[in-house]
Amino acid sequence: MKQSSSALFYAQLTFTLLVCAFLIVPVVQSVVAGLTENFMVGVKSGLTLRWFVKVWDLYRDTIFLSILIGLTCLAATLVLGVPAAYAMVKKQNRWTRLFEELLVTPLAVPGLAIALALIINYGSFTGFRRSWTFILVGHVIFTLPFMVRSVIAIMNSVNLREFEEGAASLGAGFWQRFFQIVIPNAMPGILAGSLMVFTLSIGEFNLTWMLHTPQTKTLPVGLADSYASMRLEIGSAYTIIFFLMIIPLLIAMQWVAKPRKRKFVMEKLDHSPTATENSVLKPIVATSVPPSRKDEARTMSGTSLRLVNCAKTFVDGTHALETFSLEVQAGETVVILGPSGCGKTTLLRIIAGLESPDSGGKVFFDDEDVTEIPIEKRNVGMVFQSYALFPNMTVAENIAYGLKVRGVEAAKRTRRVSEMLEMMKIGELQNRRIDQLSGGQKQRVALARAIAVRPKVLLLDEPLTALDAKLRDLLRVEIDSLLRSLGITAIYVTHDQAEAMALGDRIVVMNIARVAQVGAPREVYFEPKTRFVAEFIGTVNRIRGCLQQGRLVFPGGSVPLPESSAARAGENVDIELFFRPEHAVLAEPGKGHLRATVVASFFMGDRTRLIIEGSSDDYLTIETKGIQSFQKGQQVEVSIDPTALLKLES
Amino acid sequence: MQKRYNWLLLALFLPAFSVFIAFFLLPLARLAVESALGPSGVKIYLAAITTPRYRETLIYTILLSVGVTFVTLIISSVAGVFLTRNEFRGKSLLVSMLTFPLAFPGVVVGFMIILLVGRQGLIGDITKWVSGEKLVLAYSMAGLFLGYLYFSIPRTITTIMASAEKLDRNLEEAARSLGASPWRVVKDVLIPALVPGLISSGAICFATSMGAFGTAFTLATDIDVLPILIYTEFTLVANIAMAAALSIVLGLITWIALSVARAAAGNAVAAAG
Numbered sequence: 001m002k003q004s005s006s007a008l009f010y011a012q013l014t015f016t017l018l019v020c021a022f023l024i025v026p027v028v029q030s031v032v033a034g035l036t037e038n039f040m041v042g043v044k045s046g047l048t049l050r051w052f053v054k055v056w057d058l059y060r061d062t063i064f065l066s067i068l069i070g071l072t073c074l075a076a077t078l079v080l081g082v083p084a085a086y087a088m089v090k091k092q093n094r095w096t097r098l099f100e101e102l103l104v105t106p107l108a109v110p111g112l113a114i115a116l117a118l119i120i121n122y123g124s125f126t127g128f129r130r131s132w133t134f135i136l137v138g139h140v141i142f143t144l145p146f147m148v149r150s151v152i153a154i155m156n157s158v159n160l161r162e163f164e165e166g167a168a169s170l171g172a173g174f175w176q177r178f179f180q181i182v183i184p185n186a187m188p189g190i191l192a193g194s195l196m197v198f199t200l201s202i203g204e205f206n207l208t209w210m211l212h213t214p215q216t217k218t219l220p221v222g223l224a225d226s227y228a229s230m231r232l233e234i235g236s237a238y239t240i241i242f243f244l245m246i247i248p249l250l251i252a253m254q255w256v257a258k259p260r261k262r263k264f265v266m267e268k269l270d271h272s273p274t275a276t277e278n279s280v281l282k283p284i285v286a287t288s289v290p291p292s293r294k295d296e297a298r299t300m301s302g303t304s305l306r307l308v309n310c311a312k313t314f315v316d317g318t319h320a321l322e323t324f325s326l327e328v329q330a331g332e333t334v335v336i337l338g339p340s341g342c343g344k345t346t347l348l349r350i351i352a353g354l355e356s357p358d359s360g361g362k363v364f365f366d367d368e369d370v371t372e373i374p375i376e377k378r379n380v381g382m383v384f385q386s387y388a389l390f391p392n393m394t395v396a397e398n399i400a401y402g403l404k405v406r407g408v409e410a411a412k413r414t415r416r417v418s419e420m421l422e423m424m425k426i427g428e429l430q431n432r433r434i435d436q437l438s439g440g441q442k443q444r445v446a447l448a449r450a451i452a453v454r455p456k457v458l459l460l461d462e463p464l465t466a467l468d469a470k471l472r473d474l475l476r477v478e479i480d481s482l483l484r485s486l487g488i489t490a491i492y493v494t495h496d497q498a499e500a501m502a503l504g505d506r507i508v509v510m511n512i513a514r515v516a517q518v519g520a521p522r523e524v525y526f527e528p529k530t531r532f533v534a535e536f537i538g539t540v541n542r543i544r545g546c547l548q549q550g551r552l553v554f555p556g557g558s559v560p561l562p563e564s565s566a567a568r569a570g571e572n573v574d575i576e577l578f579f580r581p582e583h584a585v586l587a588e589p590g591k592g593h594l595r596a597t598v599v600a601s602f603f604m605g606d607r608t609r610l611i612i613e614g615s616s617d618d619y620l621t622i623e624t625k626g627i628q629s630f631q632k633g634q635q636v637e638v639s640i641d642p643t644a645l646l647k648l649e650s
Numbered sequence: 651m652q653k654r655y656n657w658l659l660l661a662l663f664l665p666a667f668s669v670f671i672a673f674f675l676l677p678l679a680r681l682a683v684e685s686a687l688g689p690s691g692v693k694i695y696l697a698a699i700t701t702p703r704y705r706e707t708l709i710y711t712i713l714l715s716v717g718v719t720f721v722t723l724i725i726s727s728v729a730g731v732f733l734t735r736n737e738f739r740g741k742s743l744l745v746s747m748l749t750f751p752l753a754f755p756g757v758v759v760g761f762m763i764i765l766l767v768g769r770q771g772l773i774g775d776i777t778k779w780v781s782g783e784k785l786v787l788a789y790s791m792a793g794l795f796l797g798y799l800y801f802s803i804p805r806t807i808t809t810i811m812a813s814a815e816k817l818d819r820n821l822e823e824a825a826r827s828l829g830a831s832p833w834r835v836v837k838d839v840l841i842p843a844l845v846p847g848l849i850s851s852g853a854i855c856f857a858t859s860m861g862a863f864g865t866a867f868t869l870a871t872d873i874d875v876l877p878i879l880i881y882t883e884f885t886l887v888a889n890i891a892m893a894a895a896l897s898i899v900l901g902l903i904t905w906i907a908l909s910v911a912r913a914a915a916g917n918a919v920a921a922a923g
Contacts, residue, residue: 008832009736012728012729012732012736013732013736013738015728015729015732016728016729016732016733016744016748017744019725019729019748019803020744020747020748022766022799022800022803023747023748023750023751023800023803023804024747024750025766025772026761026762026763026765026766026772027750027751027762029765029766029772030761030762030765033765039770040770079665080665080666080669081666083662083663083665083666084662084663084665084666084667086659086662087659087660087662087663088663090655090659091656091659091663095663095667096663099663099666099667099670102670102674102675103670104908105674105905106674107854107857107908108857108901108904108905108908109678109861109901109904109905110860110861110863110877110897110900110901110904111861111863112861112863112877112880112881112897112900113678113681113861113880113897113898113900113901114674114677114678116681116880116884116893116894116897117674117677117678117680117681117897118673118677120677120680120681120684120890120894121676121677121680121681122677137673138673140669140673141669141670141673141674144666144669144670148666174655174658199753200753202753203753203754203755203758204755205755205756205757205863205864206756206861206862206863206864206877209863209864209867210881210884220755220757220758220864223755223757223758223761224757224864224867224868227757227760227761227764227868232765232770235761236765239758239761242758246753247750249753250746250749250750250752250753254746
């Protein structure tokens with residue numbers, strides 16, 4: 001096995017080397033030919049540089065013209081191509097898609113045909129026809145697709161939308177986003193595209209040969225002339241000059257395309273307990289709040305939030321959100337909880353101003369109607385699930401960004417940034433790049449950036465989802481104490497019920513574009529209105545039976561219903577009741593409400609979770625404390641707290 | 651938020667769009683119109699594919715391009731996959747040498763072929779030394795074929811290396827864990843996974859070969875290819891209508907090849923997913 005695979009390796013290597021020889025041997029020959037006195041005689045005729053002097057005398061104009069056309073072509077494709085690429089990424093409609101299709105055609109249509117078309121159409125404008133700009137136009141058409149595609153590719157790969165939304169939430173307008181966020185983050189693509197365009201323009205022959213005139217000869221045209229001159233040495237020397245011009249471009253292209261290896265640093269940080277864990281363990285706010293913070297807290301707390309008849313239907317007709325109204329008190333933390341795809345993020349984006357509600361819906365901050373105000377003017381702070389930290393800025397620059405956009409003077413900005421760094425305990429990270437941070441550190445920077453602008457409302461979109469379980473628990477505590485100490489109005493979106501219970505003053509439970517229940521955590525847990533709410537928040541058991549003389553009778557036993565219970569109405573009617581695992585306990589034989597068989601038992605350390613069957617259509621889940629262990633098939637008796645039985649709408 | 655910026659986005663988009671219309675779509679449309687304005691009108695297209703000289707050139711060009719495409723794909727896949735799958739000293743140098751000719755214009759490629767297999771070429775010297783007979787290929791179909799290979803291989807190797815890098819190595823490991831031999835892995839996993847990349851780079855290779863002008867121009871072979879024919883029709887014969895018609899035919903062939911490949915590669919991608 002080892003031997004055959006190494007034989008395979010050498011066979012492939014030899015093959016690849018042969019291919020390489022086919023490509024490189026003539027290159028070497030041309031280099032030798034350009035440096036020897038007489039190529040026919042060989043190297044023994046002596047080495048010389050005189051052919052280069054000859055080339056310089058005969059053809060230097062063609063080199064200059066090619067560089068001029070290359071640079072102008074580059075400038076033109078940058079000015080035309082980069083904005084167009086951005087528009088095409090942002091706006092997907094019939095026109096941009098058509099243009100995207102069309103952009104492929106210059107690759108399909110041979111250069112000769114393009115040149116012919118240009119000559120037929122514009123050849124009669126003799127001034128234009130005779131100038132080098134005629135060649136330039138051909139080069140722009142030929143190279144523009146490469147620039148646009150390179151920029152589009154990078155823009156699609158860096159999650160531009162999130163960065164832009166992040167910038168908008170901090171107050172950046174269209175042009176600020178374009179120049180401060182879009183262009184810097186698209187830089188690798190712009191650079192790669194630029195190198196490509198310049199190299200292509202320098203070497204373009206198919207088009208150029210048709211378009212050139214005796215006064216406008218480019219480098220490849222000169223090359224063709226020199227090859228036709230039958231002096232192999234001059235042709236070779238000229239080819240060497242061409243090689244020398246493109247080699248740096250090719251090296252630069254490889255360098256740009258190489259992936260940067262900064263991730264390595266990040267992983268190192270993630271695993272070092274001193275850098276991450278310790279700083280995470282330091283509580284953010286409680287220990288060292290400077291005195292001024294209290295004033296700040298007061299200025300931040302003052303905004304109440306009101307949604308009136310907000311609904312959202314997307315262009316394709318999907319109802320992302322049914323009509324819904326909500327009032328949030330100043331300083332209150334409201335958690336929007338629901339499974340993925342339930343519309344909770346849409347709701348948050350409506351509050352943020354990233355989406356507008358269907359007509360009729362209104363959003364108020366205090367008494368001000370902000371429905372028509374775009375996110376950058378709404379003065380909200382937003383923390384994104386992926387953090388959307390700008391990779392082209394350091395930690396401190398990220399935090400300062402919202403202030404910079406608002407035109408806050410530099411000294412004040414620096415002061416506020418250092419307050420934030422201190423508050424979040426990330427002072428030592430201020431000059432780090434974003435890709436050098438661990439998940440927890442990114443989370444803190446994202447929070448600091450959102451709070452630094454003293455927003456009216458803080459919006460958090462699943463901010464802990466990207467973190468591992470242990471870090472999530474720690475940061476949950478931190479966010480809780482931060483929200484309490486700032487007293488800021490906050491809307492927090494999550495699918496994690498434990499997070500919702502811990503953080504929310506009130507919870508909005510959502511299911512399939514609809515609000516299922518709004519209430520304080522205890523209310524939602526102990527008095528769920530629907531089966532969905534009960535099942536989504538914690539575990540719930542269902543028993544189905546018949547109502548007889550104030551008792552619910554079912555196959556494995558019966559439970560008395562309390563006098564006050566609404567479920568007691570009626571006699572001999574079938575009903576369903578629900579209870580949570582913690583409202584049932586194991587009972588002494590003969591004293592329980594129901595008898596059942598153990599299906600499975602899960603030892604969880606502090607308690608044991610039992611799955612039992614025999615008294616209902618469904619398995620029941622109950623929890624028991626203590627050290628007893630259970631076998632499958634074992635008979636148990638269970639008593640249920642009758643006051644905890646719930647009647648739920650399905 | 652989207653609606654508010656529609657006008658600004660349009661303003662960003664329009665300059666490129668209008669330049670494209672003015673200097674590409676409009677001239678191409680004019681080219682199409684011009685082709686039908688000659689003495690024979692639209693029938694010129696019939697002439698373009700029935701006149702023996704034109705028809706032979708067209709067939710030669712297509713055969714040459716198809717042949718070059720196949721050979722290039724085979725050579726480049728073997729070398730490309732080998733280079734992505736193995737680490738050895740000097741690999742990056744080898745890769746740079748293989749991709750160096752990427753930026754050569756067709757004229758330089760032609761010159762390279764003259765140096766390699768021309769009258770004073772290396773191969774000629776070697777064959778003369780070995781057998782006494784000088785082997786000169788540069789000015790025949792074989793020279794053209796080598797020239798087209800020369801500019802096709804570097805481009806194709808880079809795209810194949812890129813798509814080979816994206817392959818999920820777990821798939822191959824899974825196949826091996828199920829007992830597949832190295833050849834079976836190549837046949838059942840590697841090649842099917844590479845097919846979309848092969849189709850699209852093959853189509854680009856074909857299109858570039860169809861339209862290549864500089865190489866044939868420098869080699870000045872006795873066999874005309876379509877771009878040379880268009881050039882001579884336009885500059886020497888001044889038969890503008892025929893030159894335009896042949897350009898349209900050439901453009902259509904390459905455009906069809908690229909669209910078919912895009913559709914096929916897209917389907918293959920979907921099927922693999």
